[in-house]
Each structure stands twice: as structure tokens, then as C-alpha cells.
Amino acid sequence: MKWRGRIAQQVPMAGHVSWKAGGDASQAIWPADLDELCAWLKSAAGGQPLLFVGAGSNLLVRDGGFAGTVVFSRPGLMALRVETQAPAKGYRRLYAGAGVSGAELAAYAAVQGLTGLEFLAGIPGTVGGALVGNAGCFSSEAWDSVASVQVVQRGGGLAVRSAAEYEIGYREAKLVEPSEEWFVGVWFDLRERDGSLARQTIDEFLARRAASQPLEEANAGRVFRNPAGQVAAALIEQAGMAGQGSGNAQVSRRHANFIVNRGGATAAEIEGLIAEVRQAVKQQCGIELMVEATIVGSAK
Numbered sequence: 463m464k465w466r467g468r469i470a471q472q473v474p475m476a477g478h479v480s481w482k483a484g485g486d487a488s489q490a491i492w493p494a495d496l497d498e499l500c501a502w503l504k505s506a507a508g509g510q511p512l513l514f515v516g517a518g519s520n521l522l523v524r525d526g527g528f529a530g531t532v533v534f535s536r537p538g539l540m541a542l543r544v545e546t547q548a549p550a551k552g553y554r555r556l557y558a559g560a561g562v563s564g565a566e567l568a569a570y571a572a573v574q575g576l577t578g579l580e581f582l583a584g585i586p587g588t589v590g591g592a593l594v595g596n597a598g599c600f601s602s603e604a605w606d607s608v609a610s611v612q613v614v615q616r617g618g619g620l621a622v623r624s625a626a627e628y629e630i631g632y633r634e635a636k637l638v639e640p641s642e643e644w645f646v647g648v649w650f651d652l653r654e655r656d657g658s659l660a661r662q663t664i665d666e667f668l669a670r671r672a673a674s675q676p677l678e679e680a681n682a683g684r685v686f687r688n689p690a691g692q693v694a695a696a697l698i699e700q701a702g703m704a705g706q707g708s709g710n711a712q713v714s715r716r717h718a719n720f721i722v723n724r725g726g727a728t729a730a731e732i733e734g735l736i737a738e739v740r741q742a743v744k745q746q747c748g749i750e751l752m753v754e755a756t757i758v759g760s761a762k
């Protein structure tokens with residue numbers, strides 16, 4: 463099989479994550495499509511570390527880099543279609559590849575006259591990332607309407623799993639029986655709705671987000687999960703950390719649960735600031751904050 467995708471060595475991951483910081487991946491691949499991804503996995507060396515990356519909007523690679531292969535789900539895994547067979551009256555089943563962005567998915571569903579995915583329009587990531595972190599906002603979460611997911615295993619085999627095979631919680635979804643595999647696609651069961659109403663909901667959600675988040679500066683969304691019954695941003699403000707910095711990384715004044723890269727921040731500065739915030743909140747409020755973003759690789 464002739465390789466049609468892209469493969470590169472020593473890839474600076476700062477160019478592929480929304481924090482715009484961090485080290486290199488030893489190797490990165492952009493498979494042209496699902497078949498090529500499976501073929502590559504079949505032929506790849508067994509034990510090498512693999513990191514699937516969508517839009518990099520919840521990810522930091524430490525400055526020393528990631529010693530393994532990064533597999534990008536865009537642009538190879540971007541299929542989007544409504545299946546011909548409906549799951550129930552008034553519902554349609556939609557398939558989305560793991561590399562489809564939340565914005566693309568929400569817009570496509572609205573055009574098809576389907577509701578349930580409008581909230582994803584403003585979450586700047588892919589379907590794969592949304593499934594891993596059960597991404598959510600405005601009282602909706604990525605797994606709410608998942609019927610089943612398509613996964614690829616290390617050896618390149620594909621499988622379909624039902625939502626019931628996962629323990630799904632706040633910002634997480636874990637296989638009940640762990641297995642080394644990654645999301646390549648998902649089927650959502652969505653209710654039929656006037657598409658223009660779905661579009662209107664998307665516009666409302668986008669406006670509400672723009673009003674409260676520092677979207678003009680490089681960031682990775684909320685850094686910490688909200689502890690049960692608490693709002694992390696309020697705790698961070700209470701601990702006096704809003705606006706505090708480490709090098710070019712700064713706790714946003716606009717939304718204290720965001721850490722922004724003011725230009726040229728290192729991953730170490732961002733991670734150091736995360737640690738400072740955690741410590742301050744622990745001391746001042748007695749609460750251990752849990753980090754929402756994925757941090758991988760080695761320090762410099």
C-alpha cells in the first residue's frame with residue numbers, strides 16, 4: 463500500500479496545541495484516511511509510545527518533548543454522514559470521524575435538522591478529544607447522545623463499542639475493561655429539529671462563551687475541573703491567584719480558571735503556574751484541584 467499521508471520527525475508540538483508552548487514529538491503522522499491509519503498501526507513497532515492528537519486544545523507537551531509518535535486525526539478522520547437507517551421514530555443516526563471539529567459537527571447536524579450537538583460548536587476541539595474528556599458546557603456533555611464508538615487498537619484492528627462499555631463521568635470516559643485503543647469515529651443518535659432553531663441555539667451559545675472567556679489569548683480552556691459543588695475559578699480568585707504569572711504564563715484576570723500564554727511561555731512556566739495555583743487553593747481553601755488538561759512528555 464502506497465503511503466499517501468504525511469510523516470515527519472522532530473515535530474514542534476507548540477505549533478499543534480492551543481497553548482502554543484512545549485517541546486517536540488520525535489515523530490508525527492497524518493494518515494490520509496482510516497485504512498491508512500490501520501495499515502500504519504499494523505506495521506508500526508510494537509511498544510513505542512503513541513499519542514493521538516485532535517486539535518491540541520487540552521494538551522501540553524513538556525519542553526523536553528514526547529519520545530514517541532503523535533498520530534493526528536485531522537485531516538484523515540473527518541468523515542461525516544447521516545446513516546440511512548434511523549434508530550427510532552423522530553431520530554437519526556449521525557456518524558462523525560474522530561478528527562471532525564465540534565464546530566463542524568454542530569453546524570452539520572443543524573443543516574441536517576438534528577439537535578443535541580449545538581453546545582459543541584464553541585468547544586475548540588475534535589470529536590476524539592471530546593469523547594476522551596466528555597467535553598461539555600451549557601448542561602450538555604459529549605456522551606449524552608452517543609450510541610456507539612468506533613475504536614482502533616494498537617495492532618490496527620477496528621472495533622465498535624457501545625456507550626455502556628464506558629464509565630462516563632464529569633470530564634472523563636473510561637473503558638470499564640481497560641484496553642489500549644483510540645477513538646476513530648462515533649455514532650450519535652439525534653432528535654430531529656428545525657435546523658434554523660438549532661442554528662439559533664449555536665449562535666446564542668457562541669455569544670455567551672465569547673463574553674466570558676479570554677479567547678484572544680493562547681490558552682487550553684479551563685485548566686482545573688470544578689470540584690463537586692464548587693467552581694474552580696472562584697476558588698482561584700479567593701486564593702488570590704487571578705492575574706498571577708510565571709514568566710510569560712499568566713492566570714487570566716477575565717476567567718481565573720484559564721492560564722494564558724502571553725507570548726513565548728514555556729511548558730515549564732505553564733506547568734509551574736498550574737502547581738502554584740493548586741498549592742495556593744489548597745492552602746487558602748483546603749481543596750485539591752484536579753488538572754483537566756493532559757500533560758505528557760519529559761521536562762527539559
Ligand SMILES: Cc1cc2nc3c(=O)[nH]c(=O)nc-3n(C[C@H](O)[C@H](O)[C@H](O)COP(=O)(O)OP(=O)(O)OC[C@H]3O[C@@H](n4cnc5c(N)ncnc54)[C@H](O)[C@@H]3O)c2cc1C
Nearest residue numbers: 516517518519520587588590591592597598645682683756
Ligand atoms: C478556549 C477554550 C475553551 C474550552 N472550553 C471547553 C468547554 O467548555 N468544555 C470542555 O469540556 N472543554 C473545553 N475546552 C477544552 C478542550 O477544547 C476540550 O477538552 C476538547 O474536547 C479537546 O479536544 P481536542 O481534539 O483538542 O483534544 P486534544 O487536546 O488534541 O487531546 C486531548 C486528550 O485527548 C486525547 N485524544 C485526542 N484525540 C483522541 C482520539 N481520537 N482517541 C483517543 N484519544 C484522543 C489526547 O491524547 C489527549 O490526551 C476548551 C479549550 C479552549 C482552548
